[in-house]
Amino acid sequence: MTRAAFVLLAATGSFALLAGAFLFQALGWAPCAMCLWQRWPHAAAxxxxxxxxxxxxxxxxxxxxxxxGALAAATTAGIAVFHSGVERKWWQGPASCTGSGEDLSSLAGGALLPGGSDAPALVLCDSLTPFLFGLTMANWNALLSALLVLVWLRAARA
Incomplete structure (x- = not known):
């Protein structure tokens, strides 16, 4: 394969992951803050x-x-690995989007309930929601983004 083919494959992979995230959001899977962080490096790629x-x-x-491109894919993979650990309670996540409640005190009670206020419902980053084969979307993003790092690196060597 040529360098252009590897670049096209890697960029298309990031585009597909990004499009999938927006599709699932449109279908009702609201993203948490760390989910949104993972989208930016894909857009950059x-x-x-x-x-x-x-x-x-x-x-x-x-x-x-x-x-x-490899750096962008590695960045989103790193965020996804961190998010995966937060979901599985392996380590603490940001207080602004976890169940610790430290930064949640400023919210009204209704903001924490779906449909309870005009603002969108808060989605916690540490809630484990299996998506496919027991893995969460963050788990899948970590795996697939790591593969994209390899494709980008192959493009650099071609």
Whole structure:
């Protein structure tokens, strides 16, 4: 495969994961704060992929942009691994989106209940919601993003 093919595969993978996240959100799976954090590096990887395909060989795009794509994929994989650990109570997550309640005191009780206020319901980052084969969306994102890191690195070496 050519470098362009690997870049296209990696960028399309990030696009698919991002599109899937938005699709499941539209179907009623509200994202937590860490879920939203995981989307930004995927969006960056899509833009990096588009630039790498539009600027092949120019401005060091040959190796630099695929390495930046790998960094973006590694970033979202890292956030997803952290989120996975928070979901499984392996470590503490941010107080603003976990059940510790430290930063939740400013919310009215109705804000914590679906339909209880005009604001969207708060989705806690530490709630374990299996999605497919006992794995959560964060677990799947960690695994698939790690694979995308390998694809981006292969693109850099091609």
């Amino acid at each position: 899509v833009v990096i992929g588009a630039l790498a395909l539009a600027l092949p060989g120019r401005l060091a795009a040959g190796r630099v942009l695929p390495l930046l």
